[in-house]
Amino acid sequence: MDNLRIQGGAQLRGRVRISGAKNAALPILSAALLADGDHRFRNVPELRDVGTMAKLLRTLGQDVRVAGNVVDVQSRPVPDAVPVAPYELVKQMRASVLVLGPLVARYGRAHVSLPGGCAIGARPIDQHLKGLEAMGAQVVLEHGYVKVEVPSGRLRGAEIVFDMPTVTGTENLMAAAALARGRTTLVNAAREPEVEELARVLNKMGASVEGAGTDVIVVEGTDALQPVDHAIMADRIEAGTYMAAAAATRGDVLLEGVTFEHLEAVAAKMRQAGAVVEREGEGVRVCAPGPLRAASLQTAPHPGFPTDMQAQFMVLMCTAQGRSTIVENIFENRFMHVPELNRMGARIDVVGRTATVEGVDALQGAQVMATDLRASASLVIAGLVADGVTEVLRVYHIDRGYERIEQKLSQLGATIERVPGRA
Numbered sequence: 221m222d223n224l225r226i227q228g229g230a231q232l233r234g235r236v237r238i239s240g241a242k243n244a245a246l247p248i249l250s251a252a253l254l255a256d257g258d259h260r261f262r263n264v265p266e267l268r269d270v271g272t273m274a275k276l277l278r279t280l281g282q283d284v285r286v287a288g289n290v291v292d293v294q295s296r297p298v299p300d301a302v303p304v305a306p307y308e309l310v311k312q313m314r315a316s317v318l319v320l321g322p323l324v325a326r327y328g329r330a331h332v333s334l335p336g337g338c339a340i341g342a343r344p345i346d347q348h349l350k351g352l353e354a355m356g357a358q359v360v361l362e363h364g365y366v367k368v369e370v371p372s373g374r375l376r377g378a379e380i381v382f383d384m385p386t387v388t389g390t391e392n393l394m395a396a397a398a399l400a401r402g403r404t405t406l407v408n409a410a411r412e413p414e415v416e417e418l419a420r421v422l423n424k425m426g427a428s429v430e431g432a433g434t435d436v437i438v439v440e441g442t443d444a445l446q447p448v449d450h451a452i453m454a455d456r457i458e459a460g461t462y463m464a465a466a467a468a469t470r471g472d473v474l475l476e477g478v479t480f481e482h483l484e485a486v487a488a489k490m491r492q493a494g495a496v497v498e499r500e501g502e503g504v505r506v507c508a509p510g511p512l513r514a515a516s517l518q519t520a521p522h523p524g525f526p527t528d529m530q531a532q533f534m535v536l537m538c539t540a541q542g543r544s545t546i547v548e549n550i551f552e553n554r555f556m557h558v559p560e561l562n563r564m565g566a567r568i569d570v571v572g573r574t575a576t577v578e579g580v581d582a583l584q585g586a587q588v589m590a591t592d593l594r595a596s597a598s599l600v601i602a603g604l605v606a607d608g609v610t611e612v613l614r615v616y617h618i619d620r621g622y623e624r625i626e627q628k629l630s631q632l633g634a635t636i637e638r639v640p641g642r643a
């Protein structure tokens with residue numbers, strides 16, 4: 221297993237191009253199951269999770285070719301009587317559950333391994349299943365698999381009220397509704413930009429989806445969809461991560477190709493902390509000329525502060541002046557980076573869902589262990605800021621969601637290298 225070795229102390233400077241969004245690419249690739257023919261997806265990030273989705277589509281009989289950032293999917297009917305998303309793939313990537321909506325809509329049945337809990341929380345999928353049931357599906361759980369069957373053969377439109385906004389739940393039901401009979405209304409839907417991006421793709425395929433980006437989405441079902449050619453939007457969480465790295469190292473970085481509107485909550489908090497965040501052409505410039513100040517926050521569904529940026533922002537707070545509180549409202553166990561940051565000299569206390577961060581003068585390099593994707597990103601930023609050498613172990617987590625992170629950071633002046641693991 222590879223590790224990342226970072227010599228701290230460099231101020232990041234220069235330009236970095238932000239890659240396509242992982243969490244938009246995954247539902248969009250799954251949506252290829254909705255229509256036979258040749259799909260082309262461009263600006264797809266080269267990531268482990270994209271590779272896992274490609275494997276899953278191949279398991280379902282699809283022809284998937286990945287060439288750099290272009291993914292061609294030649295979609296054709298799934299050859300098996302019951303399409304199956306197997307445990308081996310779902311356990312590697314929970315987002316595999318995104319094939320459920322398209323498969324049930326298209327084939328009237330699917331078996332998908334139930335994702336277990338993960339490092340950040342229990343993460344049930346009851347809302348996805350409740351929605352499919354409201355659309356006429358029968359759901360049973362057997363031998364670790366969710367087995368979904370639509371007795372009439374085709375889903376029918378329904379009004380579905382989510383108990384909480386769920387990103388992949390909204391995406392699954394929106395994709396399912398595109399091929400259902402009649403109108404589906406999703407109430408209390410997730411408003412994340414990735415949901416909007418999927419709606420754009422479904423509409424390009426001939427669906428009728430309105431309201432994505434608000435909390436009420438209306439889908440008029442249609443009989444058939446067409447293949448699509450689409451370039452994936454930029455990754456707002458990758459962008460936010462480089463923003464945090466720029467500010468934490470008191471650097472000056474221009475992020476290219478980002479949509480500023482997707483980053484407003486993050487930009488507002490960074491400004492409150494004393495960073496300068498400016499729109500510059502097709503990009504965003506972040507610098508931190510003076511000392512950083514404590515800024516408290518709570519994570520919330522979009523347009524609130526994203527849970528996927530909580531760990532990275534916490535590192536900024538570690539060396540800011542004063543005490544900040546960070547409340548994690550989305551996932552119950554998303555503070556796994558805290559003990560590692562404390563080993564690097566941070567002063568963070570966690571009680572329940574609240575972390576209290578007391579700013580310190582400096583962090584110290586150490587060997588630290590990554591537990592999930594965003595926690596790993598926070599440890600890399602901590603390594604950039606720390607005195608001495610930091611080694612982030614189990615870097616495969618990072619490869620799930622950050623394209624060529626060591627190259628991009630090196631290009632910005634960091635001293636970082638990938639080293640083969642000893643164990």
Ligand code: EPU
Nearest residue numbers: 243315343344345346347348385386387388389550551593
């Ligand atoms: N929830 C339920 N029941 C459900 C669905 C969700 O109780 O049926 C709960 C979850 O346990 C959680 C909350 O609702 O407490 C929100 O979860 P959500 O369903 O929105 O999360 P997700 O769709 O599984 C996506 C991203 C995550 C990101 C979250 C929140 C993808 C592929 N994943 O997950 O991304 O943290 O939304 O914004 O889009 C990451 O990229 O590192 C990552 C974890």
